[in-house]
Amino acid sequence: MSHTSRRILHGFTLLLLIMQLVHQGLSAPGRQQTIASSNSYTERVLQISKAAEIANYMNKNVNPCDNFYEFACGNWPRINKATREKGRTGRLEQISQGFDRKVKQFLIKENDQLDTPEEKQIRSFYRSCTSVTRIDESYRNKLKEVIREFGGMPVLEESSWKASEFDWIETIGKIANTYGQSIIMKIEIEPDLYRNTKNTVHVTYQEFPLLTRGMYVNSDTEYARKYYTAAIAINLIEYLNIESELAQSTAEELMSFEVELAKGLPSETEEKQASKMFIWRTISEMQKLYxxxxxxxxxxxxxxxxxxxxxxxxxxxxxxxxxxxxxRTPKRIVANYIFYNLIKAFCLKVNEQESKERERNCQSITSDTFAKNVNNMIYRRHNTADTAAELQLMWIEMQKTFKQTLQSDRLNWLSPKSRELAIEKMTAMKLEVNSHVKEDFSKDFVNIHMSDDDYIGNLKQIFKKAAATERAKIHLPTTFQIDNAQYSYSPSNFIQYNAIMMPVALLQPYYLWAPSYSNPIKYGGLGAIIGHEIIHGFDAVGRSFDAQGNLHDWMDEKSFINFNDRQKCFSEQYSNYSYYGIKLPKSEDQSENIADNSGVRLAFDAFRNWQNAQESSLNDRKNLLPGLNYTNNQLFFISYAQFWCTDVAKEQRLINIISDSHTPSMFRVIGPLSNFDEFSKEFNCAVGTQMNPIRKCELY
Incomplete structure (x- = not known):
């Protein structure tokens, strides 16, 4: 057995021991007198385990000044290798998998006294999904019934379909009204940009499966379009029983139509210009315009x-x-596109031979459909409330630290007035956890009756209820309640609310946080994530919204020019990086890279402020991990880097560069730390090494 294998096995053994100790310490009756010592021992074991984990991922043969990502994460790909089937491995994936395991435990068990009435209904929905073991004629007929609610699909009706009776505007409007599915165009009820206490109607575009305009029009992404076209053809065959040749030609038509639609999508720069993206108009003005x-x-x-x-x-x-x-598009193609996208929402991917895969798929659908309920359930049952309380203490420290930074000489590129408004914004900014503890879930389930064996019927009820709830928002005041499934795993800064939402998933014990973990670990991981989101409130988009979350640019012209000059430095720096031989595309907007760079600086400053405020004895006891011969400051940087440890399958590398606004993980370490003098000082990196270049980029 190799040295690395022994270390990994040692880590697993420790985790088993931890579980046993926690069970004994919390559950054993008549042992109150030993709980304190047992918990103390458990805490020590957790520290040892965390230290072993950190050491496992490092490659100490690499000079940290040459490539700190390889130094901190060099062993990650051997331990957590990505494959074609498992396209990416990383910390976020680990956290997501841990969260999903907890959700699965909830979904597969029988109802118990901890369950709310709504959670029992959610479990019934999951069962209805897993009850679908194959796509048969009964399932296909239900899909065709959904289509017939709104008309006929040319590829199904062939010569009997009448183009003269088809009205695409009426059709997509009725679909959106009934089931809330947005096709070609979309209506959203969102806070007013200039007065966010009231909701307004936004007429926007549909969501595109390939996400960006570049994925639809660039020559180097043609492979993605071919894959997508093939998937459409397979779906037409499987779910509507369309003959293979006709399905292929129809799929090609639908793909070509979607490409033409996608040519109207915004560029990366346009997405950051709210005043140009959002135009307030009357209906009559829009009628004349279009x-x-x-x-x-x-x-x-x-x-x-x-x-x-x-x-x-x-x-x-x-x-x-x-x-x-x-x-210029035949009505037949438009109709096929609309009805294909309608039934896509009701199509369930079923593997007849593999029940485990069906369960995973149904769990994912259930989590997406009932995101806020699932987050609340995990929060209540898995001790994340304790971490949430500690998180608020970190938030207070980081909020105070960034206000100090905004007042410092280091930010003299900001005018005094712009600084004043920036500090006002930081003071008003909030951090919340998506636990939904104050929400009344019963209202979402009025007249909802989930069946254990009618998946499509259940979806119809859910979609109708969601559509009605969305429409009702027109006449209601705005509320900061985010239930979109994409935020179940990813923290976000909601600019219009001047608030950061932290997912329950990131608060699960023993990933980024545990009471026994030292503060360098906490601030290097979760602290840097918070810092990243704070900075989004002050980036190319954030600078256009004030302390109340209204569209009002608080940065004066001189500060604006200085911001853009500093942003260009990041653009030059990151476009010189190569990812497996592929040069990163040059981008004017550097919001994510700026958030990475300034976020880790903010977290480090907050950590040092915390450190300086402690008595030395307390500091020594709390901040050292056993077996790691690094200073607390060095541990901060190692912890930061290891949050981005990643392995990506070869097949996904190009698409990651093109479709993700974030740079590849290795440069989320190399870029920010090579710009940070404090990092070079801690690891004694000579000027001119990769991690201590002569020219550095800095904003906040």
Whole structure:
């Protein structure tokens, strides 16, 4: 057995011991007098285990000044190798998997006294999903019934389909009104950009499966379009029983149509310019602008069931392009596109031979459908509330530290007035956990009756309820309640609320946080994540929103020019990096890289402020991990780097560069730390080494 294998096995043994000790310490009756000593011993074991984990991932043969990512994460790919099937491994994936294991335990067990009535209904939905073991004629007929609610699909009806009876605006409006599925265009009820206490109507574009315009039009992403086209053809065959050759030709038509639609998507720069992306108009103005081809008034009326006089026209360029695309596209193709996207929401991927895969898929669907309920359930049952309480203490320290930074000479590129407004914004910023502890879930389940064996029927109920709830928001005040599944794992700064949402998943014990973990570990991991999100409130988009979350640029012209000059430095730096031989694309917007760079600086400063405030004896006891011969400051940087330890399968590397606004993980370590003098000082990196270049980029 290799030395590395012995260390890994040792770590697993420790984890088993930990579980046993925790069980004994918390559950054994008549042993109160030993609980304190048992917990103390458990805490020590947890520290040893964490230290062993950190050491396992490091490659100490690499000079940290040459490549700190390889130094901190060099052994990660051998321990957590990515494959074609498992395209990516990383810390976030580990955390997500731990969260998913907890969700699975909840879904597969029988109802018990801890369950709310809503959670029992969620479990019934999961059972209805796993009860579908194959796509048979009964399932296909239910899908066709959904289509017939709104008309006929040409590829199914062939010569009997009448183009003269098809009205695409009416069709997508009725679908959105009934089931909340947005096809081609989308209506969102969102806070007003300039007065976020009231909701307004936003007319925007549909979600695109390939995410960005580049994925649809760039020559080097043609492989992704071919894969997507093949997937459409397979779905047409499997779910609608369409003959293979016809399915292939239809899929190609649908893909070509979607490519044309995607040409109207915003560029990366346009996405950051809210004042140009969101135009306040009257309905009559939009009617004149887009004409009868794009009857906005009728679309809004059918979708919402009422007349609206004023609304936000989101990305007018998309609609201008849409008018041209609709005018030159046969109605047959438009109809096939609409109805294919309608049934896609009801299509369940089923592996007849592999029940475990069906269970995983159904668990994912259930978690996405009932995201806020699932997050609340994990929060209540798995001790994340304790971490949430400690998180608020870290938040207070980081909020105070960033206000000090904004007042410091280091940020003299900001004018005094801009600094004052930035400090006002930081003071007002909030951090919340998506636990939904104050929410009344019963209202979401009024007239909802989940069946254990009718998956499509269950989905219809859920979609109808969600659509009605969304429409009702027009007449309600705004509330900061985010239940979108994408935020179950990823922290986000919601600029319009001036608030950061922290996922319950990141608060699970023993990943980024445990009472026994030293503060360098906590601040290097969770602290840097918080720092990253704070900085988004002050980046290219964040600088356009004030302390109340309203669209109001608080950065004056001189500060704005200085910001852009410093942003160009990051653009030059990151475009010189190569990822497995692929040069990173040059980008004007550097919001994610700026958030990485300034976020880790902020977390480090907050950690040192905390350290300096402690008595030396307490500091020594709390901050050292056994067996790691590094200073507390060095441990901070190692912890930061190891949050980004990643392995990506060869097949996914190119698509990661093109479709992800974040740089590859290795450069989320190398870039920020090579710009940070404090890092070079801690590891004694000579000027001119990769991790201590002569020219450094800095913003906040």
């Amino acid at each position: 004409g009868s081809t794009l009857d906005i008034q009728r679309f809004v009326n059918v979708t919402l069931g009422e007349d609206i006089n004023n609304l936000y026209d989101v990305l007018p360029e998309y609609k201008k392009n849409l008018v041209e695309v609709i005018q």
